Amino acid sequence: MKQWLEGHPKAKLMARKRAAILDAAHRQFMAHGFDGTTMEAVAADAKVSIMTLYRHADDKDDLFRAVVVQACDRAVEAGWIDPGAGLTQPLGEALQARAMRFQALLGDRETVALLRAVTVEADRFPDLADRTWHALIGTHRDAVAAFLAFREETRSLGAEKRSRLATAFLDRLVGSDMLVSLLGGHAAPSGLQEARARAAAADILAAVPPYAPGRRLV
Numbered sequence: 001m002k003q004w005l006e007g008h009p010k011a012k013l014m015a016r017k018r019a020a021i022l023d024a025a026h027r028q029f030m031a032h033g034f035d036g037t038t039m040e041a042v043a044a045d046a047k048v049s050i051m052t053l054y055r056h057a058d059d060k061d062d063l064f065r066a067v068v069v070q071a072c073d074r075a076v077e078a079g080w081i082d083p084g085a086g087l088t089q090p091l092g093e094a095l096q097a098r099a100m101r102f103q104a105l106l107g108d109r110e111t112v113a114l115l116r117a118v119t120v121e122a123d124r125f126p127d128l129a130d131r132t133w134h135a136l137i138g139t140h141r142d143a144v145a146a147f148l149a150f151r152e153e154t155r156s157l158g159a160e161k162r163s164r165l166a167t168a169f170l171d172r173l174v175g176s177d178m179l180v181s182l183l184g185g186h187a188a189p190s191g192l193q194e195a196r197a198r199a200a201a202a203d204i205l206a207a208v209p210p211y212a213p214g215r216r217l218v
Helices: 011-032 039-046 050-056 060-079 091-106 109-120 126-150 159-173 177-182 190-206
Strands: none
Touching: 011 039, 011 050, 011 060, 011 109, 039 050, 039 060, 060 091, 060 109, 060 126, 091 126, 091 159, 091 190, 109 126, 109 177, 126 159, 159 190
């Protein structure tokens, strides 16, 4: 989508309209998909004229791309956790907290809608499919790997092994119920999510070398 320089006399007005258009386009694409969304519907939802809409977006492809990029940026922001967070907790507890957060974000209604919209259009927009994967999965994998690099117990494992453990950690948390969510069903119940979180944390703890007596890990 088009941007206006800050010095432009109508920059603030155009920025507000752009935000309204992106919000409206997000609602339309997430609810109706790419093929089910029209530029006219987006303009009506945003309360702008069709001419105004085309001043901001060249076509529907351009608009869809902008919506997915914005959604991915928000997912990265929501998914990234400071590697230093949880350093005072026992390792197992800190990992379980991260596991629960990941499951909550992956099962969120907005996340599921984004996955649906992008999956259907993966052949048309392969770069957006890749970007969505990195935003929803890669961000968390990198955050877990960074966390393990911060922890005294796991920093000696080496970057490659920490990355493998982070990937396996996330693999433990995604079950067939994710497909159920994509098909319109409900996310995994909290009891199942907690069990997965414990199992994912236990896998990492099992890879940690022996410690001095009395070290509390879980």
